[in-house]
Amino acid sequence: MHAAVDALAAALHEYVGTAVGVRAEFGASEADEDPRVLALEAAIGSLNAQLYDALHGSLGMHPDLSSLVWASDEELGAGADADAPPAxxxxxxxxxxxxxxxxxxxxxxxxxxxxxxxxxxxxxxxxxxxxxxxxxxxxxxxxxxxxxxxxxxxxxxxxxxxx
Structure with a gap:
């Protein structure tokens, strides 16, 4: 499982570096369609699926790892006592x-x-x-x-x- 996380993290770091470089070179609108960026997005999607499979295969979980949530740490309960009953x-x-x-x-x-x-x-x-x-x-x-x-x-x- 940790190997899947490490591979995904490495791909995300590569994506950020590539996206920053492409945007600096060509601009924001072109960066969205750059083949290097698109290839990395596809790779990240595949690695995310591999992480899902690793978690599901090892732990039997069905993790939701691809949702986008715009909320503060407080709204998400970050730092909350894990043993506390849910609000x-x-x-x-x-x-x-x-x-x-x-x-x-x-x-x-x-x-x-x-x-x-x-x-x-x-x-x-x-x-x-x-x-x-x-x-x-x-x-x-x-x-x-x-x-x-x-x-x-x-x-x-x-x-x-x-x-």
């Missing part, structure tokens, strides 16, 4: 967005869509509760994500709640 989670809003066009027959209108979503919402809530989740509020809305007072603001979401 309780708080409720937060989730959104599922649709863009729906007019129906193909004259007896359908966009006004009927909210009824479909409301019925689907009831089924989702029932499934979530049956799975052990607490669903203190839910809503079907048209035009923008519902605002759940005290649970975050759709305006805080860069997508505005839409996908």
């Amino acid at each position: 309780p989670e708080v409720a937060e809003p989730f959104y599922l967005g649709f863009v729906v066009g007019p129906g193909r027959t004259p007896d359908t209108s966009l006004d009927a869509v909210i009824d479909f979503l409301d019925n689907a919402g009831e089924q989702v809530v029932a499934a979530l509760v049956e799975s052990g989740f607490d669903v203190p509020e839910w809503a079907a809305s048209r035009g923008e994500a519902a605002d759940f007072e005290g649970y975050g603001d759709a305006g805080d979401d860069p997508t505005g709640g839409a996908l």
